[in-house]
Amino acid sequence: MRILVTGGAGFIGSHAALRLLDEGHDVIVVDNLFRGHQGAIQSLAACGGPRFRFAQGSICDGEFLSDVFARERPDAVMHFAALAYVGESVERPVDYYRTNVVGGITLLRAMRGANVRRIVFSSTCATYGEPNPGTTGIAESTAQAPVNPYGETKLCFERLLRAACRSTEAPPLAAVALRYFNVVGCDAKGRLGEDHRPETHLVPIALEVALGKRSHVALFGTDWPTADGTCVRDYVHVEDLIEAHLLALGALGTGEFRSGKFLAWNVGTGRGHSVREVLDACRRVTGHPIPTKEAPRRAGDPPVLFADARAIERDLGFHPKKPALETAIADLWRWMQAHPRGYA
Numbered sequence: 001m002r003i004l005v006t007g008g009a010g011f012i013g014s015h016a017a018l019r020l021l022d023e024g025h026d027v028i029v030v031d032n033l034f035r036g037h038q039g040a041i042q043s044l045a046a047c048g049g050p051r052f053r054f055a056q057g058s059i060c061d062g063e064f065l066s067d068v069f070a071r072e073r074p075d076a077v078m079h080f081a082a083l084a085y086v087g088e089s090v091e092r093p094v095d096y097y098r099t100n101v102v103g104g105i106t107l108l109r110a111m112r113g114a115n116v117r118r119i120v121f122s123s124t125c126a127t128y129g130e131p132n133p134g135t136t137g138i139a140e141s142t143a144q145a146p147v148n149p150y151g152e153t154k155l156c157f158e159r160l161l162r163a164a165c166r167s168t169e170a171p172p173l174a175a176v177a178l179r180y181f182n183v184v185g186c187d188a189k190g191r192l193g194e195d196h197r198p199e200t201h202l203v204p205i206a207l208e209v210a211l212g213k214r215s216h217v218a219l220f221g222t223d224w225p226t227a228d229g230t231c232v233r234d235y236v237h238v239e240d241l242i243e244a245h246l247l248a249l250g251a252l253g254t255g256e257f258r259s260g261k262f263l264a265w266n267v268g269t270g271r272g273h274s275v276r277e278v279l280d281a282c283r284r285v286t287g288h289p290i291p292t293k294e295a296p297r298r299a300g301d302p303p304v305l306f307a308d309a310r311a312i313e314r315d316l317g318f319h320p321k322k323p324a325l326e327t328a329i330a331d332l333w334r335w336m337q338a339h340p341r342g343y344a
């Protein structure tokens with residue numbers, strides 16, 4: 001197949017593009033490199049040869065997108081391009097709505113123009129807001145009530161996809177939203193890494209401390225109502241996350257997942273780890289003490305978030321192959337040691 005991957009120069013999109021190339025597909029990456037990396041594009045080009053193409057431009061630019069769709073004639077889209085920082089979304093809601101909602105609409109219009117009717121969309125547990133996960137985790141049926149503009153834009157685009165799937169357009173759209181929890185690790189063969197700028201994710205920050213690039217990790221609250229007082233999150237290896245995308249893509253438009261249907265699944269391991277547990281795992285992998293400093297709680301940080309991940313296992317047979325946090329940390333640690341300046 002030919003898959004158009006938006007945001008394919010970023011962390012998760014580049015890993016999706018790589019896996020698709022490894023599986024023998026043609027991949028067209030669309031990215032404006034606002035947060036993505038030329039270095040990731042170079043690695044993809046080296047792996048994919050002529051089966052890989054890169055179109056630099058914005059998903060908000062309809063003319064650019066129409067040209068790419070007309071030239072490349074993709075069979076389906078994986079849509080990762082977004083602005084994706086919670087704090088920044090509070091500061092710059094207009095930019096977030098423009099990229100994540102207007103950009104999404106522009107993409108859907110270009111898909112319709114080229115008769116491309118399958119899309120897998122990167123959604124997030126931030127669409128749930130601050131739910132009570134109980135003992136079994138947050139299920140897909142949990143009310144979606146985001147508490148920041150980032151989560152709002154992702155929910156807004158999910159709703160648009162649902163409406164587009166139900167519309168009378170022929171042939172109808174088939175869409176999947178995958179609601180990720182926290183994503184960690186990188187390609188085990190070291191061909192791609194994780195390099196967010198600014199970095200806000202716990203594991204790369206801890207590994208930057210181990211590399212000597214930072215002095216400590218800030219603990220945002222140590223008096224949360226959890227066993228050790230720090231927040232609990234569900235971490236899925238990026239390679240497992242991409243496996244979920246491939247399963248979703250394979251199911252889209254077939255059998256019970258026929259066109260005209262919008263589907264949403266959580267992707268997580270179903271298990272929570274506290275910030276202190278994650279840091280202990282980073283210490284075990286790196287052998288570095290990784291000092292911490294206590295800092296005030298951040299507004300809008302729910303104490304506990306972990307997925308009820310049973311639906312995607314039941315419906316698509318998805319089961320994480322790398323559930324151990326140490327495995328993901330060790331994969332990223334190898335890449336970061338080999339690339340201490342990231343993709344720079």
Ligand SMILES: NC(=O)c1ccc[n+]([C@@H]2O[C@H](COP(=O)([O-])OP(=O)(O)OC[C@H]3O[C@@H](n4cnc5c(N)ncnc54)[C@H](O)[C@@H]3O)[C@@H](O)[C@H]2O)c1
Pocket residue numbers: 006007008009010011012013030031032033034035036037057058059060079080081082083084099103122123124125180181182183196
């Ligand atoms: N990283 C996580 O833990 C996580 C968790 C839940 C959901 N997500 C979602 O997964 C997706 C990928 O996240 P990531 O961590 O890889 O982020 P990332 O910032 O590394 O990648 C996003 C990519 O989108 C590109 N982009 C941004 N605006 C664009 C535009 N207007 N036109 C074209 N390209 C544009 C950026 O240049 C970047 O390469 C996002 O949609 C994010 O909301 C990520």
